[in-house]
Amino acid sequence: MSIIKTVDVKKWFGDFQALKGISMEVAEGEVLVICGPSGSGKSTFIRCINRLEQHQEGEIVVDGIELTNDLKNIEAIRSEVGMVFQSFNLFPHLTVMQNITLAPIWVRKKSRSESEEKAMELLERVGIPEQAQKFPGQLSGGQQQRVAIARALAMEPKIMLFDEPTSALDPEMIKEVLDAMKELAESGMTMIVVTHEMGFAKEVADRVMLFDEGLMVEENTPNEFFDNPKNDRTKLFLSQIL
Amino acid sequence: MISNNKFFIENPYGRWVRDNLFSSSSSAFLTFFAGFMVIYSYRGIVGFILNPERMWTSVTYNMKLYMILAYPDEAMIRVWLSVGLALILGGLSIGFYNSGKSISLGGIFQKLFTISAVIALLIALAPTNTNVIQNDGSIEAVEIIPQDVRMLILGPSLVLTLAFFFLRNIKIKNLFNTAKVNLTYFGLIIGSLYFIKIPTISLDSSGERIIPDPFLPIASTTYIPWTILYVGMLLFFFIGSLLKNKDVKIMSRLIPIAWFLCPLFIFSWIFKKPLVELNTVFSADIPSILVFGIIGFLIIRFSDNESIGVYRTPINIGFFILSVVVFLLPLVFIFKATMVLLLLLLVVSPAIATTKEGKRQLFIVWVVSLFVLTFLIRGASSDTMLVTPTGSIFGGFSLTWLLAIFGTYASFPLGLALALGRTSTLPVIRIICTGIIEIVRSVPYITWLFFASVMLTVFLPAGVEFNLIIRVLILTAFFSGAYFAEYIRGGLQSIPKGQYEAANAIGMNPFQRIFLVIVPQALRTIIPTLVGSVITSFKDSSLVAIIGLFDILRIGTSVIPAQSQPVVFIGRNLEQLVFLSFFFWVFTFVFSRRSMKFEKRLGLGER
Ligand SMILES: Nc1ncnc2c1ncn2[C@@H]1O[C@H](COP(=O)(O)OP(=O)(O)OP(=O)(O)O)[C@@H](O)[C@H]1O
Numbered sequence A: 001m002s003i004i005k006t007v008d009v010k011k012w013f014g015d016f017q018a019l020k021g022i023s024m025e026v027a028e029g030e031v032l033v034i035c036g037p038s039g040s041g042k043s044t045f046i047r048c049i050n051r052l053e054q055h056q057e058g059e060i061v062v063d064g065i066e067l068t069n070d071l072k073n074i075e076a077i078r079s080e081v082g083m084v085f086q087s088f089n090l091f092p093h094l095t096v097m098q099n100i101t102l103a104p105i106w107v108r109k110k111s112r113s114e115s116e117e118k119a120m121e122l123l124e125r126v127g128i129p130e131q132a133q134k135f136p137g138q139l140s141g142g143q144q145q146r147v148a149i150a151r152a153l154a155m156e157p158k159i160m161l162f163d164e165p166t167s168a169l170d171p172e173m174i175k176e177v178l179d180a181m182k183e184l185a186e187s188g189m190t191m192i193v194v195t196h197e198m199g200f201a202k203e204v205a206d207r208v209m210l211f212d213e214g215l216m217v218e219e220n221t222p223n224e225f226f227d228n229p230k231n232d233r234t235k236l237f238l239s240q241i242l
Numbered sequence B: 001m002i003s004n005n006k007f008f009i010e011n012p013y014g015r016w017v018r019d020n021l022f023s024s025s026s027s028a029f030l031t032f033f034a035g036f037m038v039i040y041s042y043r044g045i046v047g048f049i050l051n052p053e054r055m056w057t058s059v060t061y062n063m064k065l066y067m068i069l070a071y072p073d074e075a076m077i078r079v080w081l082s083v084g085l086a087l088i089l090g091g092l093s094i095g096f097y098n099s100g101k102s103i104s105l106g107g108i109f110q111k112l113f114t115i116s117a118v119i120a121l122l123i124a125l126a127p128t129n130t131n132v133i134q135n136d137g138s139i140e141a142v143e144i145i146p147q148d149v150r151m152l153i154l155g156p157s158l159v160l161t162l163a164f165f166f167l168r169n170i171k172i173k174n175l176f177n178t179a180k181v182n183l184t185y186f187g188l189i190i191g192s193l194y195f196i197k198i199p200t201i202s203l204d205s206s207g208e209r210i211i212p213d214p215f216l217p218i219a220s221t222t223y224i225p226w227t228i229l230y231v232g233m234l235l236f237f238f239i240g241s242l243l244k245n246k247d248v249k250i251m252s253r254l255i256p257i258a259w260f261l262c263p264l265f266i267f268s269w270i271f272k273k274p275l276v277e278l279n280t281v282f283s284a285d286i287p288s289i290l291v292f293g294i295i296g297f298l299i300i301r302f303s304d305n306e307s308i309g310v311y312r313t314p315i316n317i318g319f320f321i322l323s324v325v326v327f328l329l330p331l332v333f334i335f336k337a338t339m340v341l342l343l344l345l346l347v348v349s350p351a352i353a354t355t356k357e358g359k360r361q362l363f364i365v366w367v368v369s370l371f372v373l374t375f376l377i378r379g380a381s382s383d384t385m386l387v388t389p390t391g392s393i394f395g396g397f398s399l400t401w402l403l404a405i406f407g408t409y410a411s412f413p414l415g416l417a418l419a420l421g422r423t424s425t426l427p428v429i430r431i432i433c434t435g436i437i438e439i440v441r442s443v444p445y446i447t448w449l450f451f452a453s454v455m456l457t458v459f460l461p462a463g464v465e466f467n468l469i470i471r472v473l474i475l476t477a478f479f480s481g482a483y484f485a486e487y488i489r490g491g492l493q494s495i496p497k498g499q500y501e502a503a504n505a506i507g508m509n510p511f512q513r514i515f516l517v518i519v520p521q522a523l524r525t526i527i528p529t530l531v532g533s534v535i536t537s538f539k540d541s542s543l544v545a546i547i548g549l550f551d552i553l554r555i556g557t558s559v560i561p562a563q564s565q566p567v568v569f570i571g572r573n574l575e576q577l578v579f580l581s582f583f584f585w586v587f588t589f590v591f592s593r594r595s596m597k598f599e600k601r602l603g604l605g606e607r
């Protein structure tokens, strides 16, 4: 049973076609890694899944709900789908604790104490319980990104989307974020990860996809993808990145 | 040579002097030059103030005029209630939000040392003589500070300075809470009202002025209310501290709400005549609130109803036509004004009332705005006001203050609404808001004031007569609101797109996104600008003199210098100007210092 299903999704920015018909499915608990050259439409695609971007043609069904213009559907889906951004996008005017509890309190209507308890659990899970009362500006990049993961998890999403979560980080901080994501994958979360961290893809992914110029050109198991790619485009991409 | 002297290396004061004043020969020159200029102008100012030509009694004698003009004596209690409300709330907030910062005894003496040293220096530098122009045009030096008087003041202040200098190093572990120390200082100021004597004017039994003017104690009608208010403030300070210690969370919501409502109460106390009019409350206000409350409820309830979908546009158009009709019919003004609010609700509700919680919140906001609107309109029309239609019995500092506070108070939400409207995706709202902002900003404030005084009545529906003060208030709200709107819009634009996306991604609705994520950040970035514009509107309020209102500046420049009864103050302009500049300076200085602290506290969350 697939939790995300897209059929021939197309997306234009003005005259420019960023997605040229993407069809795919993600099963519950699956970890999917998407890679591809810059400008190939990876971000655009995963942003369509929680409707930060609107697709113009095709069909996207998330957890049985089809994405249309209906506001109610969109808000329902957004609270099922967590998202982690390349640039963290934490709320700088709120403490780490407030960042994490904001959505549970206001969107999920949970009590403050319950949300704070849950937030502490999440912070422990990503390894920074001691930073709860600090402001985002006082944390390192790696810590901020882990707060962002905790913030997304606080909504208890069924699916997590990651858009290049480590590419704004210094090398020594990448590992701590990847570790948090690995732990999340092992706990059975459904994840779509756009990344260039091939080590992560090999180790954690159930499937790897390659996007190029708005098309999905390869879809494979990690082993096959790296050792025995079907498509020439993949070989070229791998030779450039590895 | 100076840099090699032992004193300038080992002593911290000496080092400061060397590093900041005499670091190079050019800076030494600048130091001497600036010092000479400062001393020269200081002596000039003192000479001016103590010149026997001056008549400071023209200020002290008219203090009440300066504060409230000719506000009826029997209604004075309302003024005291207003000040009291503010002080009590202040005490409560200081107690509740007390940061627990404390100062050591040595620290207190350090401050006292600085103050008394400055005073001693000022006395020592004061001039002995000043020039007075004689009747025949010649200039003659007149002694203003006799040597013995100077010694009499300088001696004790030097002794105090020395004493504080040594007490500074006192090693007592006890720490004093800064809030309590400040309250004590305030108490000392109030206490001094019992002792100090000020030069004033007395008339003897035949109505002749007693010369020379005596120094008299301050009237009991001044110090007794202040004492009561101070005690109330102290009491509420302790209540606040108690609530803080008991960790009463609800207070952190109640106090801001109380501050929000405070100006409304003050507004009604100051102006309404009589205070409550049960008759109109039952015949017009309650029915209006009920009817519009129910209509609003229905709008909110069905704003996202599927089956209405197709009929939405006809319904909106119908409402629009209906409200135009209501506006033309000879109805109570409250109905008409509320109708406009209803149109607004109709437009915004589909965006906000998407969830059950959103509906609930919108409904609460709706009911509250109904009450506020009704309340304001009731207090504002001319025939229900204590003051004359031209506002001429109310003025002075109270008017300046009212214009500044109420102008800011009303213009802030208005500005926020206009800014959000201007960035809205709904074209109608965007065009209306942009239009208001641009029109208001493209015309000078003075022109708008004339508009308020002569033209506004033409535009208001028949039968509505607003007091001049109210008209000016409405106008000021719009004027500063339009400026605020542009500042806020600047702040909104400085928020990166990622913040909107992050808010969306965690499932917030547009209302939550704006008010929990975007607006708090936008406001933070523009606090310095906002503070600046509040100060500007405080000073600009003196422009209302042009249309016949008596603000503090007009009293000082044209009322008092024209007085001839019971005492002749004709031509006493200079004293008033000095007093007024000092007065404005004190307020703006305190305000900007406070806001700097505020900025620092809020700045914590910045990157
Ligand atoms: N808001 C937008 N307006 C116009 N064009 C856009 C917009 N967003 C993306 N594009 C274009 O769409 C294409 C795909 O962009 P996208 O961000 O999805 O690429 P990407 O695969 O994520 O690349 P990268 O690895 O650099 O992040 C690019 O050519 C980009 O220029």
Ligand SMILES: [Mg+2]
Pocket: A042, A043, A044, A163, A164
């Ligand atoms: Mg991208």
